[in-house]
Amino acid sequence: MKRRRSRKESDRPKKAAQVTPEDDELPTLEPIEDEEELETLEEWDGDDDGDDSGMAISHSAESGEFDVKIVIDVGEMEKAEITGAIEAPLRRKAAALGDEVRWKNVLVEFGGEALIPSAAKATIGEIFEGAKALSATVNRGLGNEKVFEGSKPELATELSESGGEIRLDVSTGELDPDDVDSLFRPELDKLAAAAADKPVRVAFDDDFELDMRLHKHVRTTLVDAGASRVAIGDEVVFDRAIEERVVVADGSGDFETEIQVADGDSATLRASFDAAIPKNESRIAGKRIMLRCASGDEAVSRDRLVAAGALVVAVARGGSVEQLWPTMVTVTGGQGAATIRVDAGGRDRSEVLAKFGAEIEREADALRGRALTVDWPSGYMLDEEIEQVALDDSLRALDPKSVHFSIDGEEREPFFPNPIEMTVDGQSCRCEIDTDAGKPVELVRAMDRRIGGSRLDGATVNVLIRGDGAVSRTMRQRMRELFGDAGVAFARLDDRGETMVLLPSLLGIETGDAGTRITIDASGREEGEIEADARKEIEAAEIGEGATVTVVDSERAEMVTPILKELGCAEILLERDRGTVLIHPALLTLEQDGKSATLTATPTTDDAGALAQFENEFAGMTCLMEGVDVTLAWGDGASIDTPSIARAVELLVEASAAKVSVARAGRNPKQVHPKVERKFVEVIGRRDAGDPPMSMIAIDCGEGADDIPEIQSALATHAKDTDGRRVLVVFRDHGNDVALPAGDAVVTAVCAALEGSTKALLVYGDGDMGAHFTVMRSELEALAVGTRVRDPRQRS
Secondary structure (H helix, E strand, C coil), X not given: CCEECCCCHHHCCCCCCCCCCCCCCCCCCCECCCCCCCCEECCCCCCCCCCCCCCEEEEEECCCCCCEEEEEECCCCCHHHHHHHHHHHHHHHHHHHHHHCCCXXXXXXXXXXXXXXXXXXXXXXXHHHHCCCCEEEEECCCCEEEEEECCCCCCEEEEEEECCEEEEEEECCCCCHHXXXXXXXXXXXXXXXXXXXXXXXXXXXXXXXXXXXXXXXXXXXXXXXXXXEEEECCEEEEEHHHHCCEXXXXXXXXXXXXXEECCCCHHHHHHHHHHXXXXXXXXXXXXXXXXXXXXXXXXXXXXXXXXXCCCEEEEEECCEEEEEECCCEEEECCCCEEEEEECXXXXXXXXXXXXXXXXXXXXXXXXXXXXXXXXXXXXXXXXXXXXXXXXXXXHHHHCCCEEEEEECCEEEEEEECCCEEEEEECCEEEEEEEHHHCCHHHHHHHHHHHCCCCCCCCCEEEEEEECCCCCCHHHHHHHHHHHHHCCCCEEEEEECCEEEEEECCCEEEEEECCEEEEEXXXXXXXXXXXXXXXXXXXXXXXXXXXXXXXXXXXXCHHHHHHHHHHCCCCEEEXXXXXXXXXXECCCEEXXXXXXXXXXXXXXXXXXXXXXXXXXXXXXXXXXXXXXXEEEEEECCCCCCCCHHHHHHHHHHHHCCCCEEEEEECCEEEEEEECXXXXXXXXXXXXXXXXXXXXXXXXEECCCHHXXXXXXXXXXXXXXXXXXXXXXXEEEEECCEEECCCCCCHHHHHHHHHHCCCCCEEEEEECCCCCCEEEEEEECCCCCCCCCEEECHHHHC
């Protein structure tokens, strides 16, 4: 990585002349020396990569003496570099050609104007010897020069015929698999030439592992040659007689595929399908299939097609069609639970219900004593007929742990044991809900079925929860709605000892564009139920994160607001007769340390609303204000003269605060109580023995440009402290040094007032280099305008 060099010592700026001290009252003023420049790193150009010799290697098939010709075009380079330059790319080329050069005669020819050294021949010979070429010849412009010649290995084969089968035995000996592949193919071509309409077998040594590529090549070559049967070793990989038993064709109507199956025993049919399926995957997987079977075992055909991914399998019998897959009832699952899927398969509802009992009886052993879910086809309605046929007439006899019904995998609902039992006695009703019967969303469906539509005008309902499952907010809300629709006058929920009143509602909740409005009516409730009921009703109404809520003032309002805060409501307002007050988010934050405190107000409403909220919250803090110095911070720096701040200051004074200051954006707090008498110009240091003498004056500019007339007047009374002197000016805001920009109105006014009387005028500043003074005007050679000098007070 390159680097930029640092400046030479001789290039660095000289130190400015120092001001010689004349006495010990003020230290010497010294200009600040520029920071030494850091050494800079040059940009990294990166490493060069690649071969710019222009060398290229190509190849082509040849006829005659050579099987392959490789052409190497060499660009301009030194003769001594050529051998090394061609070695690596030529090795890669030989490896990439693989079988194209294996046991082949190779010619390597050079192009270009470069002179090819003799040493290159040995390298080329060694490369193609390693690639197992039969020979390698080089032409470098001096005629053909053979640089390597090998001998082709022999592969022992024997071709014979016995019992009508042609057999090729292959002895691989010590040959490696790649040599076998290369040498065997010509022998396979001889076998293929005699294979038409005959069974053939290829047998390798027992210890030779035939790879999948060569295995596929043997099968494809011999099948394409017309062999009636092909075996590799003991494995029959093709049998025309078996494959022709299953004919796959395009279907029609509702069936995309039609399969004709010839006669045959089960073993033959399995072999036929095993041969036909791989060639027809796209016609079988995910398709609706019509079978046409002459006779035999239809189950074999169905099972093979289902395993191959068929969507539907049906069989044509005369003029009718019967669906074999999916069966009307399919059972899945394990570990004590089972799902019974009902597939209509073209059957109408009455036929499905009529056959359901027989289908369940067939699967009885797999279903007995388990938790069962019956999944009905899409479009079915769970009604009394299904409950009677499926549950009462069929499944109860299997002593199930439980029974749920669903529709196409959705809308799961418990039916057994009965999740909801209602007992009505005149104007009193007892409703028991078993939460172990299902999930809350499933129990809501059960409530709709068993409570919905009931008439309980004026009744009192007691809801009792059984089981260990949770009662969700949605369940409670749905109980209110269902019992309300049924005309219930009063409903109480007993959730395993924890009670709440469902009806009438404790809270009146209305939601509109302006947010949510809550009224509270606690009549009729026991004291211990009120807060718990309020929380549950608010949660059921899903009032929470980001909501704006207005609570109508009542003796219970303070109970509701903490719940709303906890649930994340963005704004909570209290509606009173004299107006609405924002009570959340809180306006005031008090930070107190002994007799000092900061009271921060962060208003989110208009000025009048913020003041009302201030008065509301401050009422609880007045006892903390007595004898305390309080700084009031209002918003992001509101004007100190706004009515809200003025009223807040009055309240702090009335609360006996010792001192009240108001924070201001970018400035020091302003003390407003008790009032402060200000000195606009004050001499804070001097050196009379110097030549010229020196003074340091502080100028109070706490109110900015509004203070300019008083500052100018005060400067006129301090002429003896400024005329003919070096004057250092420090600006202050309520006792604290501040650095004002050069263009500030106060700085401009002070410089103008002292322009004609001072020998040198320096103004206080602050920044990365720390406290310092900048020369604004000067008649002194040692203090040039713009020079920055250290703050002499830092050296005192």
